[in-house]
Amino acid sequence: MAHATTELSNEMNAAGNAPEGWTPKILALVCNWCTYAGLDQAGTSRMQRPANIRVLRVMCSGRLEPTMVLEAFRRGADGVIVSGCHLGDCHYTSGNYKMERRMALLKVLLKQLGIHSNRFIQTYISASEGAEATEIFSHFINGIRALGPSPLNKEWSK
């Protein structure tokens, strides 16, 4: 459990110690057909969530590379969300399976890099799941609030 210790030591100082004026900056990398549409549905239904999510749209979550997540963290993102269609529902039949495999490996890597596992989620949100999206995103944001700024966030971390 060596990596868990690193993770803890890196994040311990920040946890529960959010500086005044800081608000998490979270990048959501999502597919066009399901998750983006699900977030649209959340909007149309006026489901409120904390204003921390920046949405980057690609056609399919299969387009997402682990390096995009790493780049976001390197540049100081406090959290990253990767989301596609539910398994079996991919508009391109199987892009989400490929994304899932890549992200499973990335999760291990992030731990080893000392980035808290609560800073990254890989999820599936369909075009009709605005409520689920709101719940997942809000929960994720609250988790990051508890952690404080990312250790790579140059502006806020000490």
Place this chain on the structure above:
Amino acid sequence: MDHGSRNRTIGEPEFELLIMAKKKNKEVEQEVPAPEVAPATEPAKKSIQSDTDNPKIGFYICDCGINIAGVLDNDALKDFAATLPNVTVSRRYKFMCSTVGQQFIQDDIKNGLVDHVVVAACSPRMHEPTFRRALDGVGLNKFLFEQANIREHCSWVNMNTPTEAMEVAKDHIRMLIAKVARNKELEVSRVKVDKNCLIIGGGVAGMNTALDLANGGYGVTLVEKEATIGGHMAQLDKTFPTMDCSACILTPRMADVGRHPNIKLMTNAEVESVEGYVGNFDVTIRQKATFVDNDKCTGCGACADHCPAWAGNEFDLGMQYRKAIYIPFPQAVPTKYVIDGKKCVKCGVCARPDVCEPLAINLNDTDKFVKKRFGTIVISTGYKPFDPTPLLQYGYGKYENVITGLQMERLLSSFGPCLGKPLRPSDLKAPHSIVFVQCVGSRSDREVSHPYCSRVCCMYALKQARQYKEKHPDANITIFYMDIRAFGKGYEEFYEICARQYGINFVRGRLAEITKGTEPGSLFVRGEDTLMQQVIEMETDMVVLSVGLEPQADVKEICAKLSVQQAGDGFFLEAHPKLRPVDTLTDGIFIAGVAAGPKDIPDAVSQAKGAASSAAVLMSQGEVEIEPYYSIVDPAKCSRCKSCLEQCPFGAIIFNDVLNLTSINPAKCKGCGTCAAACPCGAITQNHFTNDQIYGEIEVVLPMTQGGKVE
């Protein structure tokens, strides 16, 4: 759209523009019927040159009434955007999607102020096509447009925190301005669509698709693997709920298909391989050896009279005999004899000139291959009835008098083995009591059964029970059911009549087991009446298992050949279960009938007509647009590892061994970009979603220089 609230926006320069534009439009409307905005479908001939290295970005922010401006400070956002790199024009308007709003963009483009456009408004899923048309209308490449979503993803979900919402909106604007600066002009390519359609499977669905398309003037090739068209419907005696004679309504249509000048009927044939893409499918069809020359065979039947070899007739599910040279049933289309190679004893009697006068028999016949190009393909391969043998509790295959619903259908048929007077198989006596068992192979996760409802079994069991009661009013008929699903037009009424007028007994519960009865040939059934909460045990003369419908055995094989997908239930997968039920995810390939999932005849026919219409739409256009989001391989960077080949679910990536080159066929590529993400060399680029564009967005949203602490 609100054009009437003049008082509210007086004094704003945009308002003046609005008034002018409105006046102008009004005048135009009165004098010339055509509006000044170029029609969306016809791009202007003169194209506007855009300098993609030094983009001039026009930024337009939409108030959307109060939907956006009620939460966000749009003037501040307008000023903010003006400070971003390459932005030359920054404007705000109440409704950008209105004709007037689009006019701002078009005027700026025409005046040379702008050659890239970002609109901050609603979701691009809503109005991206609108604004792209506006660009297209003045001759600017429509892919030099991006839409920043500050409504669904910002003002509507962050209503209570306007200060934070402003930051989100700024970031969304930053991202899309950074992206559009990296957008390249892309061309929508067009491919010709061949006006021939291939239909795989000649059941009632395939026949209806074929007739509709052929009547519409398109060429149709109907490939059927059996010796006749007609499918399972030809085996049915009567159809619920109208009690129409199935053959009487089907055989005239079969004859129509057989003699239609636009339909080429290929029976005993299967699709061997499919190459190409929408509009241009190059298909190889295997014409299996039938040992009879269809051009010469007159269907007289003298060969069958002389043939010494016997076999079970598949059409009657083995309950009748046929010869080794045969037609499946008298009304078969085409009425051409075929030789069953496995049963033929090669005596050569049928080939004798005194037997077959036209000399149609060729005992040295071999499989032939026919190549043809098709614009569209319709899959209507139907189903196979569930085989209940593995469900040992029902004793199918063990007890002769346990039969399936389709066997009962043949027994009831006036041209079936009993000539319409059903007899039980063991002693050829008319049964006095019959038990029907519903949901055999359906609505169960256990063993080999399927979780779905097969949708026809309730109704066919009711119909068969009623038919038997009509012939034997004193017979005792019990239906063991889970739920009676009589959902179609006239079905509930039919159920009511069966239950009340014909005195059929209904027991709610799944049958537990069928064992040998006390009388010879009789059966002992045990089950539970879940409504009475008691065990039911009874002796009966015959049991009919209402078997469900299951996918054909070759669905997977066809999926692989055609690059279409199989759903979890084993049938073909539709592009969208609600809105695109006859499309597959492969352009130009459609599905009809039970191939897409269990359904009754009216539904199968409706779907067949839907598939015909969808195919006709493509073929009548003559051309199809291909979205330019496809990926491109840079051969200089490609290491030939071929890892992209297995990433692509559409078979769009081809590795040419001779040229040692990987290439992507734009017509087959759907533009998901999975290969681009997987390429270890970075040799694959997805148009419109390049690494440069995506990392460019990440770069501006997370600038790293926040607070000036960059090292």
